[in-house]
Amino acid sequence: MTVQLAIARLARNAQLSSSEQSALLDACTSPKRYEARRELLREGTRAPAAFLLISGVAARFVGNPDGRAQCVGYLLRGDLCGKRTFLSLPMDHSVRTLSTVDAVSITRDAYDRLSGTFPNIARAFQRLSAVEAAVSRQWLLNVGQRSSLAALAHLFCELFSRLEAAGETVQNTCRLPFTQADLADALAITPVHLNRTLMKLRKSGLAVLRHGQLSILDAEGLRTTARFDPLYLSGPGAQLPQLTLTASPGAEERRAISLRREDPPRRPLIV
């Protein structure tokens, strides 16, 4: 069953032991399939349970009755949504599937039992939330500061990294099973302008998105354009001792590296 795959992915990020993994598995309902464009959670309601994504892609949206929809996060294999139920908080956003999705549910009771017995699982969930918050902050940079080209490049870097961690990449490609309009919702630009930006990325030879398939042609160039620093994703290894920065000096180092990488600062976009 692919549920294990999703849990394994979650476990890798959060360092769960195998007994913890199987306990988590037991707490899940059996997987259920949801068709594309279906609402899983609705803003303003209390979710009956949280969802753990097994396959497919879903997205978080904050309602904007009069304007365009604003996507505020993507959910990939191994991601959780509806964790707010565990805290008795109503949803402040909706969650909709973008593609066909397989997901399992975790009820609040199941979570309470689980976290009582395995505090490390509660920590794992908190870590997921912390990383989501970091992603959210990067999205704020995307829509606020970066040019549409840099923002799109950054989003592609993020998605590819996360899909890679979820084991959903093949070589330098991955499937993005949703429309350009969905990407536009994430970057807070119009579908028309997203398309133009996509063309620019294509013509500069950095990446190509076609038929729902993303191909990274020039990873280094893409990262440079996006000023992408994967630290915020806290991938496996991020909390391992390889990065032993405990004080400012280490930070200076890291910053210096990232600055040097920016050598051609505002000129990364070759035509």
Add this chain to the structure above:
Amino acid sequence: MTVQLAIARLARNAQLSSSEQSALLDACTSPKRYEARRELLREGTRAPAAFLLISGVAARFVGNPDGRAQCVGYLLRGDLCGKRTFLSLPMDHSVRTLSTVDAVSITRDAYDRLSGTFPNIARAFQRLSAVEAAVSRQWLLNVGQRSSLAALAHLFCELFSRLEAAGETVQNTCRLPFTQADLADALAITPVHLNRTLMKLRKSGLAVLRHGQLSILDAEGLRTTARFDPLYLSGPGAQLPQLTLTASPGAEERRAISLRREDPPRRPLIV
């Protein structure tokens, strides 16, 4: 000591018993004063401890070496920053004071002892993080979808509501002890444009910001302009059983209720 004030504010939002409050108090170091424009936490480092704000205002920033700074959140009395240390995660953003700030520290060891004995305190901290995430999503709407006028109005509504909960409002006014440039960083616009937007708000008679003092002149008009729905702030009462909606039909109800509920309760900003 005003530490109690901050903890009481936190406790109100998170429903801490008085014994839990005093345990939390014991876990804090004695308050320390930080001058304005000082860095409390640095991106890329592991924080030695978390900070609980007692007074003043601080802000989270994600580094943008070449561009303008992007503020991704304000910290007011009763807010915590550096919670990532509790999860062994490095900082993905910096925290700087905007005004003179009093704050206490909570070390990771203190937190671990605390959360072992009082799981409800751990829940309270998680709830704070969940609300911060919701605020972050609203900021994404601010910079992505709303006009600069609506965004500024929304930010004022948010700040006033939170300062009200923190007991830092007087009638329809509150102090915002930072510059227009700081507000511009939060809305991802230039100080020049923020100033023009501020003028528009002033001329439309909705709100006035002058000499670091915000005055709400037309609360209803401001909320309408901003499409402000305070639900996402999960103020005291939001998680109380008065709203027992569990499914989609309930959502419609809630929206109606919450609109009705805004009549008196969210009316603290009368002149």
Add this chain to the structure above:
DNA sequence: CGTAGCCTTGACCGCCCTCAAATTATGTGG
């Protein structure tokens, strides 16, 4: 083979940015 949705491209417009200068707080020493 037809239809519907998605993608692509063109022309024009407005919000916000940039650069620049004037005016007004804020704070400091005399």
Add this chain to the structure above:
DNA sequence: CCACATAATTTGAGGGCGGTCAAGGCTACG
């Protein structure tokens, strides 16, 4: 209390990124 220096706020003129409206081409799927 005043003179001065510095920072913050305010206003003007002009330009560009991305939005809007619209039409045509492509793809998937029945």
